[in-house]
Amino acid sequence: MKVLAIDDQKLVLIPLALRLKELGYQVETATSVATGKALIESFQPDLVIVDINMPATSGIEIVKYIRNEKKSETPIMILSGNTDDNIIAQAFDLGANDYMKKPLSLSEVCARTKRLIGVPNQMGSKKDFQDVLIQKRCVGVVIPCYNEEERLLSAAFTSFIKKNSGYHLCFVNDGSKDNTLQVLNELRKGREDFITVYDCKQNGGKAEAVRLGMLHMAKKQDLDYIGFLDADLSTDLADFDALVSTIESTDYKIVSGSRISRMGANITKESARKIISLSINYIIRKILSMDFKDTQCGAKIFHKDVIETSFKDKFVTQWIFDVEIFKRITLKYGLANAKKMLCEQPLKRWIHADGSKLSMKDSVKIIGQLGQIAIHYRANKKSKKNATINFSNEMFFPLEKNLEV
Template identity: 60%
Template sequence: MKILTIDDQQLILLSVEKRLTDLGYEVKTANSGTAGIAAIDTFDPDMVIVDINMPDLTGIEVIQHIRMVRKLEIPILVMSGNTNEKIILESYNLGIDDYMKKPVSLDEMEARINRILGNNFVQHYTETNVDTKIIGQYGVGVVIPCYNEGNRLSSALFQDFIDKNVGYHLCFVNDGSTDHTLEVLEKLRKGNKASISIVNCEKNGGKAEAVRQGIHYLSQQNDFDFIGYLDADLSTDFRDFDDLVKTIGNSDFKIVSGSRITRMGANIAKESARKIISKTINLIIQSILGMPFKDTQCGAKVMDKEIASLMFKNKFRTKWLFDVEIFMRMRKHYGKKNAKNMICEQPLKRWIHADGSKLSMKDSIKIIGQLGQIALHYK
């Protein structure tokens, strides 16, 4: 039996194709509504799986073509992050067989296909090879800057995350490392080329430029709704980052920034001296911004793809304070009032200071002078 899968996110297409192929189906993928409609004629599928939100033709238009133009009665399964009740009802009124809301596991997808097509054909997975991958609601690119991280980069944690989450793409930026960081990254990417990319900078340019290069790379791709960045030491872990993604996906915010402000119920640990300096710097930053954000320097942020491309278009003036510059650029471009409404500062549930931080206490003192430069430049 043949299944046509239509989705504009390549990461999702690859994972669905592999799962269905392993089950014994003949599979064809299309990364747009237009390509999907063309494939219906050439592939003659026994079932169509289609996303709703696509940039050219929507899933609704594809369904209309199948049911009203071609008058085909083949099963249609919608798999989409669109949870609008009107869209769901319209899909059923047009004659779809089922509607799966992302996030959804590949196991659930298989079960729904089995229900529609029958169980006789499918080669079921055994308990020892069950696939626990989750197809996310959004396409998310994550930049992870790396400088001499060879000895502390937790490859197992990154591997485990991409093994379980479809829709995330990790872009590691090797910032001119002098150790074996690049070798570690290349080993991690082996077998994960669809989910991991590496931007290799020959010279060390600092965290600001490393993140900018990564975001510039991801901005050229079509797979992502949101782009963010995360520290290589995973002081903010993936659970909290995923919470940031959920917040921006279910709101009108353009940037959601993690906050390490200590609060009841959160596991926030810092060195005592570092904590005092951080508080002092944060007070200065709030004064410069004129906006009530308490932890601009948290290394976990996610933003709308277009905003990311705009805010990271030009080089930053500082190597470490680019987070402050992002907020200043937002204020300058959109105005103070609008910028405040476009940015959400979300407390993290956990954050642990990792040993081996590249930012020394001496660097922290230099930051105060650099903040003065930022204030003058963006005045």
């Protein structure tokens, strides 16, 4: 029995195709309506699974093609994040046999497939499948790594991407002196569709590692959101997924984790570090003119359309680049709009892991770096303001240059 799955996001297609093949179905996939139509002709599927929201051409065109042009009764299953009642009604009116809303269990997709076309004659060996959620969004996660050979929790990362579809992890090796690169390449082996290793030959610091990783992931067209996370998993992967849930269900462009202590949360930190952190945070709030409680949490998720503004240019500082990101958003969109675009979300769990690269002495240096940020972006703001004034003068006095001798 043959199944054709059409979805513009490969991170959705890969686990779906794998599970159906393990059940004994022949499976082909397509990432566009045009390719899907061609495969309908050549592959002659017994079932077509199609997404609605695809770039250029809607998946509804596949339903029209099968029912109106081909005059075929081939079963059609819609698998989409589109919950518009009018679209759902249109799909059924055109002849769709089933409509499932993302996110949903991969086991449910398989069960409905069996209901529509039956079980293959040569069914694959029975396996105890780990249930996987098919998400309606795809997320890239950048994880900067410097000498993480001993600390990298490889099993936690692989377990997460196995259970949660729609995630692509990008580990950035920041010129590590130990065997981190080998560990990362081993981690990627057999998971190339879900894990990327970006190798920086020289150590450039966390800020540059994150920046390069974010820009690299932004080139992937099937990602909706891109974020970054510390390699030591001081922020839990489940908590990071909660940040993603917030950004996809709101109009926020950036959702930042916050390590603020609250009832029911497992937040631990050394007392001396806490005192310094509070002092630094006070200065940061003054620089940003925002009431951010914790800008430095190493877990943040970004809407793809603010990646260039946030990461195109190199950062002035090595450790507190998060402050620079928020400052760049403010300069680009204005303070009032920036406040509407940024969200701070408390984490349920955060633990200061042993082996942190940031010492107490480094923490004191941060105050000096905050001064650098204040000076740099104040000058940047003035230069933009002057450019605007000059542009306005040219608009109101366009003949001035021509009159000069």
